[in-house]
Amino acid sequence: MAFAGINWFKYSSPASFYPVAGKMIPWVASVAVILAVIGLYFSFFVAPTDYQQGEAYRIMFIHVPAAWMSMFIYVVMAGYAAMGLIFNTRLSAMMASSLAPTGALFTFVALWTGALWGKPMWGAWWVWDARLTTELILLFLYIGFMSLEAAIDDPRRASRSSGLLAIVGVVNVPIIYFSVKWWNTLHQGASISFDKAPSMASTMLTAMLLMTFAFWMYTIAMVLYRVRCEILERERHSEWVMALVEERK
Amino acid sequence: MGDGSGGRAKMNWSDFFTMGGYGFYVWGSYGVTALLIIIEIIWVLQRRKALLNRLARMSRLSKG
Amino acid sequence: MKPRHKRLLFIVAGLAGIGIAATLILNAFNSNMVFFFSPSQVAANEAPEGRSFRLGGLVTEGSVEREDDGLTVHFTVTDNQKSIPVVFTGILPDLFREGQGVITQGRLGADGVFRADDVLAKHDETYMPPEVADALEKAKSGGNPSTTSSLITSEGGKQ
Secondary structure, X not given: OHHHHOOHHHHOOHHHHXXXXXXXXXXXXXXXXXXXXXXXXXXXXXXXXEOOOEHHHHHHHHHHHHHHHHHHHXXXXXXXXXXXXXXXXXXXXXXXXXXXXXXXXXXXXXXXXXXHHHHHHOOOOOOOOHHHHHHHHHHHHHXXXXXXXXXXXXXXXXXXXXXXXXXXXXXXXXHHHHHHHHOOOOOOOOOOEOOEOOOEOHHHHHHHHHHHHHHHHHHHHHHHHHHHHHHHHHOOOOHHHHHHHHHHO | OOOHHHHHHHOOHHHHHHXXXXXXXXXXXXXXXXXXXXXXXXXXXXXXXXXXXXXXXXXXXXXX | OHHHHHHHHHHHHHHHHHHHHHHXXXXXXXXXXXXXXXXXXXXXXXXXXXXXXXXXXXXXXXOOEEOOOOOEEEEEEEOOOOEEEEEEEOOOOOOOOOOOEEEEEEEEOOOOXXXXXXXXXXXXXXXXXXXXXXXXXXXXXXXXXXXXXXXHHHHHOOO
16 A cells, blocks of 8 residues: 555645656656566566466466456545545545546456456356456446546535445455355455465466556556646646646746 | 476467467457557546646636 | 536436446346355255256266267266266367366256256466476376376365
């Protein structure tokens, strides 16, 4: 939670956060690109062939990081939404709405790559399996969050309603995570978990972690870029935004 | 594809593209992911550009 | 006029989305949370009769027979207590092997043969290079490193 854990409180006013976010974006984006290049190299050239699944298992290197990010982003988004509702901080609601599109993207990627992995290995693109179904519900939650926010004109009411949806929907995340333990699912259990050693070769693990951090940095860059837009949009009548627009001409 | 972990040096490009017969699935996964990421980046850049243009128009209107 | 239309469209789309989601969830919980029946349950007549259901277990070693058409396959699914013969016509998933876990969907015939419309392979969460799998197997069984599938049955057949 490094992303949420940095002391944003100091920068919690949109006006002071705007330039900080602007300075961070190039750095974060560069780290994302570097990690992705190394991660892809590991995924295709360093990680060995799998004993059972041959080369098809290489889909894992985007499938698993995307699935992790889809859940992680949702939890962070719900956290910001809760902060916005409780403390009434303006920036929190903007962060929540900036996180949603990237979260939805990773959810879709997890489902898409899962289908492409499931077809050759399991023999089906889609199965109504507890893990798959709950991940699909996650996609609907993201879409619901974004549509609800877009449907209400008044920004404050919009963030309140969509924030509430985000908070209620967070119960789905542990269900996704533990579905493979709680039910008899076709989807296999976790290869990496807190209570046992990872059940994969170490270079495979390295590739997966590199891709995860690349996605993570990508998410931060996207969110910062988007939150800057949100700030400009919602504060467009304030003096500092007007001055900034003047300055750009 | 070679002999697994030790065989990387012997790998050729056609092996790389066919992915042991799973090329469609592997490249379909990576390709669509890359495409979506590119679309998101373009979308976000466009949004900022459109927004700044709108704000500039607004400030011109309020002055004139 | 225009923003109101837009808002209406969003609300309708949202409601439709929630409706579809609810239907899907109910459907899933209704039919699939109890994911499959084991051969023992089927032998004890616990599986639904005359209705399609899922049968899950391991493919019995040495039971796979292919017909001359190359598409029809006979095999038995076992949970190491009971076995159910299965017949399936179609393309099997790549991971379908003797000793491997499978989940088949279909109906039980009057002759006690399960006619599958669908065969899915279940794999575990272990990923490793083939050399490591061979070495592990050698260490485990003390020889006979020919197939990786016996690694799985040696675990499944403990009882």
